[in-house]
Amino acid sequence: MSTLLAVNDLRVRYPVRGGFVDVVHGVSLDIKRGETTAIVGESGSGKTTLAMALCGLAPVYGGEVRFEGELLQRDRKNRLNPDRKRVALMFQDPVGSLNPRMTVRKALAEPFRIHKVESADPDREALGLLDKVGLGEDFADRYPHQLSGGQARRVGVARALALRPHLLIADEPTAGLDVSVQGEVLNLLSQLQQEMGLGILVITHNLNIVRHVADRMAIMYLGRFIEQGDSQQIFSQPRHPYTAALLAANPSPDPDAQPGEIELKGDVPSLLQRPPGCEFHTRCPGVREKCRGLFPEVSIDGEHRQYHCFYPLDY
Amino acid sequence: MTAPVLDIRGLSISYGTEAGALKALRDVDLEVGEGSIIGIVGESGCGKSTLISAIIRLLAPNAQIVQGAVNFKGRDLLGLSSEQMRALRGDEISMVFQDPMTSLNPTLTIGRQMSDVQHRSTVSRSEKNACSVMMLERVGIPDPEAQLKRYPHHLSGGMRQRVAIAMALMAEPSLLIADEPTTALDATLEVQIIHRLKELQREFGCSILFISHHLGVIAELCEEVIVMYAGEVVESGPLREVFIDPKHPYTRKLLECDPARIAEPTRELPVIEGSLPNLVNLPDGCIFKDRCSKAEARCGIEPPKMSGDGHRAACHLLDHFQETSP
Numbered sequence: 001m002s003t004l005l006a007v008n009d010l011r012v013r014y015p016v017r018g019g020f021v022d023v024v025h026g027v028s029l030d031i032k033r034g035e036t037t038a039i040v041g042e043s044g045s046g047k048t049t050l051a052m053a054l055c056g057l058a059p060v061y062g063g064e065v066r067f068e069g070e071l072l073q074r075d076r077k078n079r080l081n082p083d084r085k086r087v088a089l090m091f092q093d094p095v096g097s098l099n100p101r102m103t104v105r106k107a108l109a110e111p112f113r114i115h116k117v118e119s120a121d122p123d124r125e126a127l128g129l130l131d132k133v134g135l136g137e138d139f140a141d142r143y144p145h146q147l148s149g150g151q152a153r154r155v156g157v158a159r160a161l162a163l164r165p166h167l168l169i170a171d172e173p174t175a176g177l178d179v180s181v182q183g184e185v186l187n188l189l190s191q192l193q194q195e196m197g198l199g200i201l202v203i204t205h206n207l208n209i210v211r212h213v214a215d216r217m218a219i220m221y222l223g224r225f226i227e228q229g230d231s232q233q234i235f236s237q238p239r240h241p242y243t244a245a246l247l248a249a250n251p252s253p254d255p256d257a258q259p260g261e262i263e264l265k266g267d268v269p270s271l272l273q274r275p276p277g278c279e280f281h282t283r284c285p286g287v288r289e290k291c292r293g294l295f296p297e298v299s300i301d302g303e304h305r306q307y308h309c310f311y312p313l314d315y
Numbered sequence: 316m317t318a319p320v321l322d323i324r325g326l327s328i329s330y331g332t333e334a335g336a337l338k339a340l341r342d343v344d345l346e347v348g349e350g351s352i353i354g355i356v357g358e359s360g361c362g363k364s365t366l367i368s369a370i371i372r373l374l375a376p377n378a379q380i381v382q383g384a385v386n387f388k389g390r391d392l393l394g395l396s397s398e399q400m401r402a403l404r405g406d407e408i409s410m411v412f413q414d415p416m417t418s419l420n421p422t423l424t425i426g427r428q429m430s431d432v433q434h435r436s437t438v439s440r441s442e443k444n445a446c447s448v449m450m451l452e453r454v455g456i457p458d459p460e461a462q463l464k465r466y467p468h469h470l471s472g473g474m475r476q477r478v479a480i481a482m483a484l485m486a487e488p489s490l491l492i493a494d495e496p497t498t499a500l501d502a503t504l505e506v507q508i509i510h511r512l513k514e515l516q517r518e519f520g521c522s523i524l525f526i527s528h529h530l531g532v533i534a535e536l537c538e539e540v541i542v543m544y545a546g547e548v549v550e551s552g553p554l555r556e557v558f559i560d561p562k563h564p565y566t567r568k569l570l571e572c573d574p575a576r577i578a579e580p581t582r583e584l585p586v587i588e589g590s591l592p593n594l595v596n597l598p599d600g601c602i603f604k605d606r607c608s609k610a611e612a613r614c615g616i617e618p619p620k621m622s623g624d625g626h627r628a629a630c631h632l633l634d635h636f637q638e639t640s641p
Contacts, residue, residue, distance in 0.1 A: 042501030043472045149359055176498070178358035178528055179572040183584035190582040205501045208531075208574040212581055232580065249502040251509070251531030253575050255555045263510075264503050266457065268471050 003069075004167055004199040005031040005054070010063035012046070012053050012223075021271045023049045025223035026063070031167065034193065036200040038210040038231065040246070041220030042268065047203045048092070050220075051169050054201075055089045056080045068166065085115055088165035092172045094152035098144040104130070104155055105140040111162040129158040133188060150181035157188060161196070169201045174209060186213055207250045211235055219243045222271060222279050229305035239301065239312040241284050278310070286311055318389070320489050320522045321347040321370065326383030328365055330375065335595045339365045341546050343383070344621070347490065352516060352523045354537035354554070356530065356569070360591050361543040363526050367492055369393075370524075371408060372400045388489065405432060409483040413495040415475035419467040425451075425478055426463030432482050450481040453518070454511055473504035477511065484515060491516075492524045497532055509536050530573050534558055542566045545591050545602050552626030562628035564607045601631065 012024035024046045031037050039047050052058035054065065059078040064071060067087065072080045091097035098107055108129050109122030127137055133154040144152060153173070160168055173189065174182040186209060193200060204210060210217055210231060218228035219242065227240040238244040245262040264283045269275050275282050281291040288311060296308045323345040329336040340362045347353050355363050368374045370385060372392060385392040387408065392400065412418040420428055429447035436443065444463060451459035454477040467475055476496060483491055493512070497505040509532060516523055527533055533540060533554070540557050542550040542565065550563040561567045568587045570576060577584070589606040592598050601619050604610040609632055619629045 040501075042504060045501075176359075179530070179569065179574070180358065180587040183572055183574070183586040186584055187582070187586065207502060212574050212577070212584060246502050249506040250575070251502070251506065251529070251535040253530035253534045253558065253570065253573050255534050255558050257534075263506075267474055270471075 002033055003030050004033050004067070005029070005201075006066040007054070008064050008066075010050070010053060010065060011061040012049050012058055013061035016272065019272075022061075022274075023223050023271065024053060027220075027223075027225055028063075029218060029225070029228070031199045031201055033166070033199050034197045035215045036190075036193065036202060036213050038202045038204060038214035038217040039220055040205055040207060040210055040217060042205060044268065044271075045220040046223040047220055048171055049223075051089070051171050051201070051203055053080065054082070055087060055169060056082055056084075057089075085163045086166045088160040088163070088168050090156050090160045090168065090170040090173055092175060094149060094156045095144050095147070097156060098152060098159075100144050103141050103143055104135075104147075107144075107155065108159055108162060111159065115163060117163065125162065129162055130155075132161075132192070133158045134184075149177055150184060153177065153181075153185050154188065157185070157192070161192060161198075164196060165198070167199045167201065169203075171203045172205075173202060174204070174206065182209065189213070207247065219246065222269065222274060224279070224308070225306070226280065226309075227305075227307040229301075229307075230303060233303070233305065237313075239305065240280075240307045240309050241286055241313065242280050243307075244313055245285070278308070280309075319346045319348050319386075320388060321345070321524070322384075322386040323366075323370075324384045324386070326366075326369060326385060327381040328369055328374070329379050329381055331377040331379065332595065336379075337594050338381075338597060339378075339546050339594060340369070343543075343546075343548050345541060345548070347522045347524055349489075350516070350520050350522055351539060352513075352525060352537045354533040354540040355524065355526045355543060356528060356533055356540060357543035358528065358569075358591075360545070362546040363543060364494070365546075366543075367410075367494060367524075367526065370492065371404055371410060372397075405483075405488075406435060406486045407488055408490045408492065409486065409488040411476070411479050411483050411491065411493040411496045413498055415472065415479045416467065418479055419475060421467050423466070424463065425465055425467065425470070429463070429478075429482055429485070432485050435486070446485070447481075450485055451478070453515070454478070454481040454484075455507075456481070472500055473507060476500065476504075476508055480508070480511070480515070484519060484521070487519055488521055490522050490524065492526075494526045495528070496525075497527070498529070505532065506535075512536065530558075530570065531575050542569070546594060547602055547629065548621065549603065549630070550626075550628040551621075552623075556626040560626075562623070562626065562633055563603075563630050564609060564632075565603045566628075568606075601629075 007029040010027045013020050013022050041047050049058055053060050056079045060080055065080055067082050072082055075081050105126045108126035112120050112122040130139055135154055174185055214231040217231040217234055218225045221242055227243045238247055245264050248262050266283050269282055277293045278291040278296050281287045290310055296310045298306050298308055300306055326343045328340040329338050357363055430443040433443045448459045456462055456477055497508050537554050540554045541548055544565045550566045561570055572585050574584055587606055600615040600617055604614040614631055619631045621627045621629045
């Protein structure tokens with residue numbers, strides 16, 4: 001399938017007192033049409049900043065991004081300017097991302113007005129969108145505070161998909177939702193993806209949903225992808241020790257499950273003081289001398305699997 | 316068995332709304348034994364938060380306690396004056412909230428906040444600081460002395476939550492209430508926090524009431540679990556029994572929906588059809604009947620009562636399920 005988004009060595013750097021901090025530190029990624037890519041990593045690893053940079057909401061310090069083959073230019077403030085009609089963003093907080101003074105109908109019609117889509121009757125489109133995400137017409141005149149978390153999430157999906165984008169960037173699309181409602185939202189996204197051939201970039205720290213919905217996944221640590229590749233392969237055979245620890249730590253709801261945990265020592269280092277050498281060496285259970293001094297360049301392994309580690313796990 | 320630390324009997328709470336009384340909690344029983352870790356699971360709107368707010372008496376102004384009793388070490392909390400209640404909070408009962416960034420004050424150092432929670436103690440400032448350092452050490456924070464001078468934004472999410480736990484355990488409470496304390500963390504830190512809580516519970520001997528909708532975390536940490544749905548307790552019992560052999564149809568569905576339990580990757584995740592009942596005009600009979608695939612005529616007439624010994628559930632069809640389950 002054709003490549004929708006090609007990110008090459010993207011960097012986001014913010015100035016801080018006495019220097020700068022690299023929040024996204026050289027990230028490369030390809031997203032294909034009709035495919036779901038998940039980015040996992042803990043809070044503060046740079047996931048959301050990456051999404052913001054791709055949407056033109058955060059300044060880019062280096063690297064290039066091609067969307068549907070064309071190189072995205074930067075504006076005066078160094079932000080990328082993708083065509084917002086073709087790239088949609090779903091924010092983390094579903095209620096907070098809706099204007100509390102706008103009814104659902106108005107919120108859904110807004111993208112058409114902003115982008116001056118003249119062929120469309122915004123009101124009719126709004127009702128059609130509501131139907132598509134499984135909400136009845138009676139939701140059209142409700143305000144955000146009259147919606148439950150799951151309903152607000154559906155409105156978020158409807159709004160993001162209003163202009164039939166080609167790429168959807170969803171930041172924690174199910175955070176704070178119950179398992180049942182989470183299933184509904186993810187099923188809806190999968191179904192719309194099939195109908196529209198949408199490429200989806202999901203940012204999450206919920207590994208259970210990644211296993212079900214993602215074709216590819218990337219694991220982020222201190223602003224870098226330490227491993228990326230086919231998600232089923234990564235789940236069955238992680239190569240990077242951090243990936244292995246992350247997957248093993250995922251608590252199982254089976255009370256008899258054998259805890260196969262690999263306990264990581266210590267805390268995530270500060271972005272202001274990146275460790276020398278391999279940036280994971282301070283917490284790595286298999287650290288050796290070489291890791292403390294040298295940075296492991298990317299290793300490529302079979303089907304597009306990439307990782308940064310001198311001593312990858314073997315199977 | 317020793318007397319439970321917390322004993323809630325028949326607690327019902329309603330919120331006054333324009334449409335009428337919203338019956339958020341109905342006839343809830345809960346017992347927390349000394350030194351036990353009890354988990355509460357249930358979806359949003361099931362009354363978890365109302366229940367906790369009732370225990371620490373921080374209910375919204377439009378909430379009304381319709382009936383019931385909340386006994387904490389033999390005292391009825393609902394009958395205490397607000398001064399008496401304030402003396403208990405953060406001393407005998409303390410809490411860890413979901414988001415450590417918003418529960419810590421961003422403008423004060425960790426050290427200042429940690430000595431503030433020791434406001435009851437009459438020792439000198441340096442002794443309070445020593446106490447803080449010791450607590451930070453116990454929750455596994457490296458270089459605790461240096462941390463006292465730092466602000467919350469200097470710390471990572473996992474460290475902040477550990478600071479919050481250290482503050483909650485400062486006064487060696489008998490009951491620690493933790494409301495989704497790991498949702499903001501990644502899996503490796505989540506496991507760290509759970510292990511830490513288990514260790515601390517053993518050291519301090521306090522009881523923990525742990526609220527989460529992450530079933531995996533509950534399974535890892537708790538000995539007993541309570542399942543709530545739409546303001547009622549529908550099932551309770553030892554964790555293994557409830558998770559391996561759920562009795563209530565809601566518990567079964569909830570467990571089935573957990574993507575972690577589905578071995579084969581699928582794009583069509585199971586969901587619980589239907590929506591929560593209206594809590595202003597409660598339906599007759601069983602609260603779950605509209606979403607239950609096995610509902611019978613009597614489920615629509617008579618509300619089921621909790622039954623069973625140890626592992627209890629509120630369902631008319633319990634015997635029926637026992638026959639059909641493999």
